[in-house]
Amino acid sequence: MSFSKSEALLFFILTLFIGSCQSDKVEYPNKNLTLESFGELRDSAYMLSYSQITGVAERFSRKYSDSTLVDRNNRKYYRENNPIVWSDRFGMAHQADTAMKYIRKGYEHGISPKTLYLSNINDCYKRLKRLNFDKKHPISKVLGEFDYYMSKSFLRYTCGMQYGFIDPCDILNHFSEDDDTCQPKVLFDLDIAKNSNEYIDSIRALAKHNKIGSLLAEVQPTDSIYKQMQAMYIDITRHRPDTVKLDSADVVRLLLNMERLRWKPTLKRGSKYVEVNIPSYTVRGVDYERHYIEEMKVVVGRKNHNTPILSSMIKWVEINPQWTVPKKILRKETLVGYAKDKNYLAKHDLRVYEKVMKPNSDRYQLKPVDIASLKNPNEILKEKYSVRESRGKRSSIGRMIFRFENNFSVFLHGTPEDYMFRRENRGASHGCVRLERPIDLMLFLFNKEKRNDSLLIDKIRVATDLKPRTKQGYEKYLKNKKNNEITYFSRLFDPSIPLFIRYFTVYPDRKDSLCFYKDNYKYDMVLWSYLSDYSDVQKWLKAKSKPARVQYLTGDALRKKREEKAERERKEQERLEKEEAKKAKAEETLKKKKTDNNNSSDKNSPKDSKNKKK
Known part of the structure; x- marks a missing residue:
């Protein structure tokens, strides 16, 4: 066997290396370590204590006195030292990452980072991710603070997206008073889904068991109109704020109407429904099965006779009502x-x-x-x-009225005043909704059988002074009709049709383009005074001043308004009495003056006669 030079050299080097290892052998230095040897490495900032975590969360809960249902529930939960939600024995739980993904995008819905406590959460989140703890920020304190703020943010976000961030019933039904009763007017009677302690407890339980992914996806708005508004809002405030020609009021309107769309009516639309939008002065009937939309102009309640916001079922139509x-x-x-x-x-x-x-x-x-x-x-x-x-063509409610249950005695009906529909501002009624083409709405509401019943349609046309469309209709209803004869009858809608009377100051036209409308009832002003507390747009608006909050007319405020009204009426009565007294005194003075003049003339008469004789 022979070796090359390189192989021989390699063999020589290996021999030297092995020999040196055997001669300079070093033992493992940590071979005899004990627990006491780790004493110097122990750091209290990194030591977990469950009691300290819950104690910190409980102390943070006592810092706030929020009045909303969500915040009260969260505060109560931590004050009772209930189990922590966002931590486990390994530190921060995985579901926190899922929640943070959605909460950080709250700005896309116009929700302020301050509302969701993002600054507090992000600080704790970074420390937990980087294991950055010290004596001032030990891990137990950071986890306790994170658990409290994370719960508060998660509950606010989830409940707000599911039910809305403000309660329209509390606000709109307590800012205007009835002139007669001095009680708050009910302006919002739309039955909407409401938040509850049961719902809050249920979503907290899902967070504990790491099952919030599907929940957070489900509460995201799916309405196409909402997505249009959201896209426009993001485009204006984030991407190109200087190129979009919308003033601050329009941006606020986008936020307000996104909030309105988060209020979910308990009455479902179904495949066929009717929706009146008060600010646009329009009614729209939508039939998904027929792919058909019927739209027309309407007249709504004038100032101080607001058409109420409500939902109901249209049950029947009356022809020539009284x-x-x-x-x-x-x-x-x-x-x-x-x-x-x-x-x-x-x-x-x-x-x-x-x-x-x-x-x-x-x-x-x-x-x-x-x-x-x-x-x-x-x-x-x-x-x-x-x-x-x-009854008849001069009737204030026209030739047709559509009946539905409500608490205001308002209805959809016709009108003899067709000129009203040529006006831009069509707020003129006592609260009812006047229809531009009631017969077209009736045909839309009829089921297929009645819609195709030509004799029924001709009967209705003749009763409303329109010509019948068939020869049979002419023979049966018009030929022998007496002059000025008025026929009254009604027809049920089978099935009844859902009706929604809403108030959207941003609303799509028939081409699905968003249009902005005037806030004639001043509801935007009232709602914004509350929604601005949650809004992300305040810093973007040029106006630095925060809107003045419109106070609820409850308790002392309502009593004060009643007293003020009584005082005004008392002063007015005093003024009228003074005027009456002044008038009576003037009349008495005038009467006395006339009497004195008559007496004076009687006294002077003899002298005059003597002078004449002279």
Whole structure:
């Protein structure tokens, strides 16, 4: 066997290396370590203590006195030393990363980082990720602080996205008062899903068991209109704020209407529904099965006669209905008009009826009454009297009325005043919704069977002074119709159709383009005074001042307003009494002056006669 030079050299080097290892052998220095040897490495900042974690969370809960349901629930949870949510024996739990992913994007929904305590959470989050602890920030303190703020942020975000960040029932139903009762007006009667302690407890339980991924995905808004508004808002405030020509009021409107879309009506739309939007003065019927949309102009309630926000089911339509004048309108308008003109009722086709018992029966009947025969015209305000308008083309409610249950006695109906639909501002009613084309809405609401019943359609057309479309309809309904004959009848909608009366100041047109509308009822102003507390847009707005909060009319505030009103009425009464006294005094002075003049002339008469004789 022979070796090359290189192989021989390598063998020589290895031999030297092995020999040196055997001669200079060093033993492992940590071979005989004991537990006491680690004493110097122990650092209290890195020592976990469950009692310290819960104690820190409990102390943080006592720093705040928030009044919302979410914050009260969270505060109560930690004050009772319940188990921590976002930590386990390995430190920060995995579900915290999932929650942070969504919470950090709260700005995309206009939610302020301050509202979600992102600064506090991020500081703790970074320390936990980097294991950056010291005597001032030991791990137990950081975990306790993180657990409290993370829970507060997660609950605020999740409940806000699911139900909305502010409660419209509390706000809109407590900022305006009824002139007659001095009680808050109910303006928002839309039945919406509400947050609850049960829901808050359930989502906290999901967070404990690392099951919040699907929950956070589910609470994200899916409405196409919401996504349009969100995209426009992000585009304006984040990407190109200097190139989009929208003023700060429009940006605020986007946020407010995104919040309105987070209020979820408990009544489902289904495949067919009707929606009135008050600011745009429009009603839209949507039928998904037929891929059909019916849209027309409407007239809504004028100032101080706001059309209420509500949801209901349209159940039937009446042809040639009769309007019963509400007592409030009788008191404020009809009686005032009658006091000025005794022919007021006749000029407006109004008649007074008294409810009397039928002879030999337990039922009532309506008996016509002449208002002049009553001792006092105000008697018509009593329950047994009613004032009704004649049916027909001059009727204030037109030829059709669509009935649905509600707490305000408002309905959808026609009108003889077609010129109103040519106006831009169509706030003119007492609260009802007047329709531009009621017969088209009726056809939309009918099911397929009634919609295809040509004789029924002709009957309705003839009853409303329109020509029938078929020969059979002419023969049956128009040929023998008497002059001025008014036919009343009704038809059910089978099934009933969901109705929503909403208030959106940003609303899509028929081409799905977002349009901005005036805040005629000033609801945006009221809601923004509360939503601005949660908003991310405040720093972007040019206006530095925060909107003044509109106070609830409850308790002392409401009592104060009643007292102020009573004081105003007292002063007005005093003023009227003074004017009456002044007027009476002036009349008395004038009368006395006339008497003195007459007496003076009587005294002077003999002298004058003597002078004449002279």
